[in-house]
Amino acid sequence: MRLTINGEEKAIEPSKNPLTLSKLIxxxxxxxxxxxxxxxxxxxxxxxxxxxxxxxxxxxxxVTIVGGGS
Structure with a gap:
């Protein structure tokens, strides 16, 4: 399976069960x-x-959430 993640094409191994977004993350x-x-x-x-x-x-x-500040 080919996905575009953050602008880059990535190949992800297909699985027997449907791949959910939660599992992909x-x-x-x-x-x-x-x-x-x-x-x-x-x-x-x-x-x-x-x-x-x-x-x-x-x-x-x-997008990763980053805390910080002064």
Missing amino acids: EQLGHHPRLIVVEFNGAILPPDKWEQQNVEDGDTLEI
């Missing part, structure tokens, strides 16, 4: 509470990740 090593995900042009809230299947050709932008 885990597979990519992201902590779900520290990111925002744009899925095919729309920001998808975390409570929808488990139901959202990821398919060949999908586009994701994953």
Whole structure:
């Protein structure tokens, strides 16, 4: 399966079960509470990740939330 993640095309091994966005985020090593995900042009809230299947050709932008300041 080919996905575009943060502007880069990536090959993801297909699995027997449908790949959900939640599983993909885990597979990519992201902590779900520290990111925002744009899925095919729309920001998808975390409570929808488990139901959202990821398919060949999908586009994701994953933004990491960073705290800080002075």
